[in-house]
Amino acid sequence: MIIIRSIAELREHIKAQRVSNPDLQVGFVPTMGFLHEGHASLLQAARKQCGLVVMSIFVNPLQFGPNEDFESYPRDEARDREVAEEAGADVLFFPQVKEMYPAPTKTVVTVAGVTERLCGASRPGHFDGVATVVTKLFNIVQPDFAFFGLKDAQQVSVIEQMVLDLNMPVRIVPCPTLREADGLAKSSRNVYLSPEERQQATVLNQALQAAESLVKEAGDELTSADVKEALSKRIAEAPLAVIDYAEVLAYPSLEPVHKLTEAERIILALAVKFGKTRLIDNRIIPIHS
Amino acid sequence: MIIIRSIAELREHIKAQRVSNPDLQVGFVPTMGFLHEGHASLLQAARKQCGLVVMSIFVNPLQFGPNEDFESYPRDEARDREVAEEAGADVLFFPQVKEMYPAPTKTVVTVAGVTERLCGASRPGHFDGVATVVTKLFNIVQPDFAFFGLKDAQQVSVIEQMVLDLNMPVRIVPCPTLREADGLAKSSRNVYLSPEERQQATVLNQALQAAESLVKEAGDELTSADVKEALSKRIAEAPLAVIDYAEVLAYPSLEPVHKLTEAERIILALAVKFGKTRLIDNRIIPIHS
Structure with missing residues (x-):
């Protein structure tokens, strides 16, 4: 090299x-x-x-x-x-x-x-x-x-x-995104996290995981607001987490959707702050309507 | 081809x-x-x-x-x-x-x-x-x-x-700009001009010519306002001409100058309308201060 x-x-x-x-x-x-x-x-x-x-x-x-x-x-x-x-x-x-x-x-x-x-x-x-x-x-x-x-x-x-x-x-x-053993998306900014923040930072992936299961089980019935709420509630379980955004949009246009079935693919996207450190993560999910 | x-x-x-x-x-x-x-x-x-x-x-x-x-x-x-x-x-x-x-x-x-x-x-x-x-x-x-x-x-x-x-x-x-025999800069838009407009359109090149001579003779003494005035006055001699702009700027930055000697090169730039037809022309002149 x-x-x-x-x-x-x-x-x-x-x-x-x-x-x-x-x-x-x-x-x-x-x-x-x-x-x-x-x-x-x-x-x-x-x-x-x-x-x-x-x-x-x-x-x-x-x-x-x-x-x-x-x-x-x-x-x-x-x-x-x-x-x-x-x-x-x-x-x-x-x-x-x-x-x-x-x-x-x-x-x-x-x-x-x-x-x-x-x-x-x-x-x-x-x-x-x-x-x-x-x-x-x-x-x-x-x-x-x-x-x-x-x-x-x-x-x-x-x-x-x-x-x-x-x-x-x-x-x-x-x-594809690479992850630590506990699911945290690999990022250069992870080094900023204190041990306690690092532990709680797994909540991004966990919230996405849970919301993805929800979409796969009941996507035909759901609105983007339902999924956003599920994401936000799960993130709130981590006391140090401050949500910058928790969004559900059409992918790749990144336009808003009401019913999930309006899009062929959706993205669940998170930005969450732990102290001064801002982390992002997401899931892209095909929708079969 | x-x-x-x-x-x-x-x-x-x-x-x-x-x-x-x-x-x-x-x-x-x-x-x-x-x-x-x-x-x-x-x-x-x-x-x-x-x-x-x-x-x-x-x-x-x-x-x-x-x-x-x-x-x-x-x-x-x-x-x-x-x-x-x-x-x-x-x-x-x-x-x-x-x-x-x-x-x-x-x-x-x-x-x-x-x-x-x-x-x-x-x-x-x-x-x-x-x-x-x-x-x-x-x-x-x-x-x-x-x-x-x-x-x-x-x-x-x-x-x-x-x-x-x-x-x-x-x-x-x-x-370099190419010109008709009477000095009008060649342009696809020249076909829009009526015979009378076409005749008067030579005023752009004439005004630039006169202003260029002025700059070459007395550039050390002149401000951009002096040269703009000379351009505008000459254009006003053509009754059908409506000035969009008659400008004197540093070249190639196109920033304003007060004394011409503030720039190494200046551009004299014109946009003039004849009826609906908008024509442009210019001179780029080195300044030896």
């Missing part, structure tokens, strides 16, 4: 690989680092499908709000190098902020519709920052395939909508 | 050309058709530099305001084919609106700063539409070079800013 910090050098390296192998497929895994098994699984998926696997690690200031955790977002370059190499990355792209934004960007990519609810409502401007940096990274790497984790299902919807609307020459591969 | 109407077919054609010639440079000339010698000169510039020259003709609804001339914008496919072939296009990409926008786009590319004045002020949303469709076309064609006419100098600034900010893998080549 080689580590590259400059855009020009990365372009040159990928171009040379493509010239020497015209059938090469380039796979790309964009991340914010502090890698865990979820990121590793994206690399493994890329490895299976692509001759050259590029991972980027860049904590993108543009997608953090003024009161969010950009400065304190966990970083560990040495460990990230090991995890990335172990999981099969060929190239680790590790740019500084001034390499990606030599001047403040005047250009922004905005995706309407899918960004209005869930994290888009809680974190204004967040998905503009995501769409803009992913566009930049796609233009730098020019991958054939890009791999994103479904833990942030809304991010996947945003990227897929953007790729479709802007005719970006890349295929998006959504990959 | 071949004519292609589908995105998939265009991608395939260009890919095949690139595979058979790995050193191929692809040149791209995006237009709205009703081609004149200005467009032909862009093709000729592309022809000199590139092994494959792709022209697109697409009247993009997204860049027209609700009261603008999208429906009546002049179209002449048969003539455009002749002009494009004659000037050296290899591929003419001629998509329908539903090929470019199978559903209304939820994704928009916005460029701040350079879009706030001139046509950006007169035509709200216009440059969002331009930036978005050019992004789509760049993603479809994936050119090495793209050629734009300097008659719309603000459009060139917007595209250059976007390419820089989003790390688009393409080089923008600005090309």
Whole structure:
């Protein structure tokens, strides 16, 4: 695995690989680092499908709000190098902020519709920052395939909508959420949790599990309000949990539904705070009406 | 020259050309058709530099305001084919609106700063539409070079800013404005002019010419207000002319200047209406302070 910090050098390296192998497929895994098994699984998926696997690690200031955790977002370059190499990355792209934004960007990519609810409502401007940096990274790497984790299902919807609307020459591969033994979705932010918060954080997965069973048993009869209530009640059983949102929407449009049977698929989506730490998780469930 | 109407077919054609010639440079000339010698000169510039020259003709609804001339914008496919072939296009990409926008786009590319004045002020949303469709076309064609006419100098600034900010893998080549024998800048919209309007329309170039001489003689002493006044006075000599704007700004930032010597280059920019027809023209002048 080689580590590259400059855009020009990365372009040159990928171009040379493509010239020497015209059938090469380039796979790309964009991340914010502090890698865990979820990121590793994206690399493994890329490895299976692509001759050259590029991972980027860049904590993108543009997608953090003024009161969010950009400065304190966990970083560990040495460990990230090991995890990335172990999981099969060929190239680790590790740019500084001034390499990606030599001047403040005047250009922004905005995706309407899918960004209005869930994290888009809680974190204004967040998905503009995501769409803009992913566009930049796609233009730098020019991958054939890009791999994103479904833990942030809304991010996947945003990227897929953007790729479709802007005719970006890349295929998006959504990959399943990885979980700890007790069901907590793997996340770089889990390290923020105190032991007590960590224990109670399993409530997200448990609430989703219970609500999923409810939908599978009685989905034809239920409204989204019924399922939201079931989610909220279950979360409330954890005394340290503060709900940011507990939502039930059509997937992938992320439009509201009344009866669940109005959609072919629904997403149950949670954002829950434990102290300053905000965790997200979700389930995507097909509806057979 | 071949004519292609589908995105998939265009991608395939260009890919095949690139595979058979790995050193191929692809040149791209995006237009709205009703081609004149200005467009032909862009093709000729592309022809000199590139092994494959792709022209697109697409009247993009997204860049027209609700009261603008999208429906009546002049179209002449048969003539455009002749002009494009004659000037050296290899591929003419001629998509329908539903090929470019199978559903209304939820994704928009916005460029701040350079879009706030001139046509950006007169035509709200216009440059969002331009930036978005050019992004789509760049993603479809994936050119090495793209050629734009300097008659719309603000459009060139917007595209250059976007390419820089989003790390688009393409080089923008600005090309000089072509003029009729009497100095009127060539434009597809010139066909709208009545004979009397056509005669008076030469006032744009004349006013720019006079103001340019003024700047070259006394630029060190002048403010932008002085030059704006000279432009406006000269335009007012044409009884049918109604000024939309007559501006003097720093180039390429398009920021206001007081003394001309505050900028390394300035742009004198005009938009003038004759009846329903809105014409633009400009001069870009280096300032030696």
